[in-house]
Amino acid sequence: MSGGTLAARPKSSYKPDVPRRPRATRDTYHHGDLRNALVAAAVELVEGSSPEELTLREVSRRVGVNHRAAYRHFADKTALLAAVAEDGYRELLVAMQSALGELPARAKAAERLMALAVAYVAFAVDQPARYRIMFGRRLNEDGRFNALEELVARAYELLAAELKAGQLSGQFAVTPVRELVFGFWSLAHGFASLAIVRRLKVKRALLEPWSRQVFGPFLSGLSRR
Amino acid sequence: MSGGTLAARPKSSYKPDVPRRPRATRDTYHHGDLRNALVAAAVELVEGSSPEELTLREVSRRVGVNHRAAYRHFADKTALLAAVAEDGYRELLVAMQSALGELPARAKAAERLMALAVAYVAFAVDQPARYRIMFGRRLNEDGRFNALEELVARAYELLAAELKAGQLSGQFAVTPVRELVFGFWSLAHGFASLAIVRRLKVKRALLEPWSRQVFGPFLSGLSRR
DNA sequence: ACCTGAACACCGTTCAAGT
DNA sequence: ACCTGAACACCGTTCAAGT
Numbered sequence: 001m002s003g004g005t006l007a008a009r010p011k012s013s014y015k016p017d018v019p020r021r022p023r024a025t026r027d028t029y030h031h032g033d034l035r036n037a038l039v040a041a042a043v044e045l046v047e048g049s050s051p052e053e054l055t056l057r058e059v060s061r062r063v064g065v066n067h068r069a070a071y072r073h074f075a076d077k078t079a080l081l082a083a084v085a086e087d088g089y090r091e092l093l094v095a096m097q098s099a100l101g102e103l104p105a106r107a108k109a110a111e112r113l114m115a116l117a118v119a120y121v122a123f124a125v126d127q128p129a130r131y132r133i134m135f136g137r138r139l140n141e142d143g144r145f146n147a148l149e150e151l152v153a154r155a156y157e158l159l160a161a162e163l164k165a166g167q168l169s170g171q172f173a174v175t176p177v178r179e180l181v182f183g184f185w186s187l188a189h190g191f192a193s194l195a196i197v198r199r200l201k202v203k204r205a206l207l208e209p210w211s212r213q214v215f216g217p218f219l220s221g222l223s224r225r
Numbered sequence: 226m227s228g229g230t231l232a233a234r235p236k237s238s239y240k241p242d243v244p245r246r247p248r249a250t251r252d253t254y255h256h257g258d259l260r261n262a263l264v265a266a267a268v269e270l271v272e273g274s275s276p277e278e279l280t281l282r283e284v285s286r287r288v289g290v291n292h293r294a295a296y297r298h299f300a301d302k303t304a305l306l307a308a309v310a311e312d313g314y315r316e317l318l319v320a321m322q323s324a325l326g327e328l329p330a331r332a333k334a335a336e337r338l339m340a341l342a343v344a345y346v347a348f349a350v351d352q353p354a355r356y357r358i359m360f361g362r363r364l365n366e367d368g369r370f371n372a373l374e375e376l377v378a379r380a381y382e383l384l385a386a387e388l389k390a391g392q393l394s395g396q397f398a399v400t401p402v403r404e405l406v407f408g409f410w411s412l413a414h415g416f417a418s419l420a421i422v423r424r425l426k427v428k429r430a431l432l433e434p435w436s437r438q439v440f441g442p443f444l445s446g447l448s449r450r
Numbered sequence: 451a452c453c454t455g456a457a458c459a460c461c462g463t464t465c466a467a468g469t
Numbered sequence: 470a471c472c473t474g475a476a477c478a479c480c481g482t483t484c485a486a487g488t
Contacts, residue, residue, distance in 0.1 A: 001272075005485080018255075034471090034472095050362070052362070055352075055460090055461065055462085056462065057460085057462080057463085058462070065472080065473095066461090066472060066473050066474080067462090067473095068464095068472070068473060069471075069473080070474050071463080071464095072470085072471060072472075076462075076463075077461095077462065077463090112232055118454095120430070122294065125367040132361075135418070135419075135422060135424070136357075136361065137275070137422075138422050138423055143330040151381070152424065162388070175438075175441075176438070177437070179439060182416070182419070182425050182435070182439055183438075183439040183441075183442055183443070185415070185417075185419065185425075186411075186412055186415035186416035186418075186419055186425075186439060187408070187411055187412045187415055187443070188415065189418060189419055190410070190411035190413065190414035190415025190416070190418065191407070191408075191411035191415070193414060193418060194333070194407070194410065194411055194414055197360060197361075197362075197363050199360070199361055199377065199410075200407050200410075200411075205232040210404070210407070212419075213400075213401070213404040213408075214404060214407055214408040214411060214445070215408075216400075216404075216408075217408055217443055217446035217447050218407070218408070218412070218442055218443045218446055219446070220448025221441070221442035221443055221444070221445040221447075222442050222446075259453095270465090280479085280480065280481085281480085281481065281482095282479085282480070282481080290453080290454095291453060291454050291455080292454095292481090293453070293454060293455080293482090294452075294453050294454080294481095296482080296483095297451085297452060297453075301481075301482075302480095302481065302482095
């Protein structure tokens with residue numbers, strides 16, 4: 001072998017069968033989109049373990065890249081977490097929207113909100129680690145990740161629109177919408193969180209009926225007397 | 226100075242003015258109750274920073290003891306966190322009980338639950354880091370900390386008793402109590418958590434009126450039609 | 451019994467370099 | 470531009486010792 005600085009290779013390389021197809025300029029570069037590859041690896045890593053085990057170094061290893069390479073795309077670890085959370089909020093929005101989409105056109109306001117609740121809780125419980133990243137630490141403390149904030153605002157608006165519609169159609173009592181959104185979201189978030197930490201021991205198959213029972217009083221409390 | 230192994234002392238010792246009063250057997254030992262000193266230091270450390278910054282080494286430093294000494298009293302870091310959480314649950318129980326105690330004797334069931342809700346949320350928001358330790362990671366995963374579980378059960382029973390009483394007195398509709406407890410706790414936990422992460426931006430002074438607005442629909446949903 | 455020291459395998463992050 | 474290597478200051482945890 002050649003002597004000098006090139007000789008030493010790491011003993012466990014973590015990249016089993018990378019074909020090493022020759023590339024135009026160099027072959028050690030990562031293919032096109034390292035940023036997305038890192039986010040995808042992070043999401044995959046965190047599920048089936050826990051948020052604590054998500055490390056920049058391990059994610060980089062999985063992608064087959066030096067851990068320093070990640071810093072090209074993320075200023076620090078928090079930035080990676082924010083990207084993972086952002087992804088999650090996007091999926092959560094989709095899940096809520098499609099839950100509404102599956103409802104019959106003339107579903108009552110309370111039914112629509114119930115469908116949202118069920119979808120929300122199911123999303124959280126099905127990917128608990130990611131959900132904890134989304135709602136655990138405050139990621140946007142220094143205001144760097146406004147995309148995150150924007151997605152949260154969209155979820156808020158979705159809920160607000162449903163509650164407002166229920167009031168306009170005369171099904172719900174007219175009270176300040178902001179507080180109602182907060183209440184609804186608190187209930188959904190609290191139920192999901194407690195289920196994830198197992199303070200509530202709910203079997204996955206019974207999650208939907210449980211959700212309905214838990215949201216029952218709140219939704220019936222909204223309706224006009 | 227003397228040569229050999231005793232010469233080297235750490236440069237920054239973190240114990241500024243410890244009097245070093247002579248003790249009977251040895252003077253390097255920690256006074257009586259190292260265990261409680263560590264828990265107290267941990268609680269103090271974690272508030273005003275964040276759960277992430279709670280390290281075994283920093284806590285030991287604060288108490289003025291080698292970090293290895295902590296292992297005499299806690300099998301690992303999780304055990305220390307569990308002790309901090311346990312302490313928190315005890316205080317939470319006291320807060321809830323005294324909230325009930327301050328109520329007039331003939332307060333309605335809904336008022337009693339509202340008082341519990343307000344006390345719960347205030348507790349959480351006033352010591353957010355500790356609250357996050359109590360409800361963040363699952364600490365009792367391997368079943369080592371049953372005292373923790375026992376305290377959670379007592380909080381559960383407190384809520385269950387209030388709900389049951391409301392049903393027996395005819396103020397609440399009779400539905401399964403378990404689901405009601407879960408709903409109430411979910412709402413309280415969710416509201417507290419979202420307030421802590423600032424997903425809900427609630428000023429401390431407005432926390433109580435907000436709590437009342439948020440719990441309003443839920444509690445009125447409990448009452449008989 | 452209670453505490454310490456040195457060592458190990460991990461982190462995140464910075465600096466200086468390679469192509 | 471994009472990636473790497475060595476180094477730094479931290480962790481939690483283990484092993485072997487000190488009094």
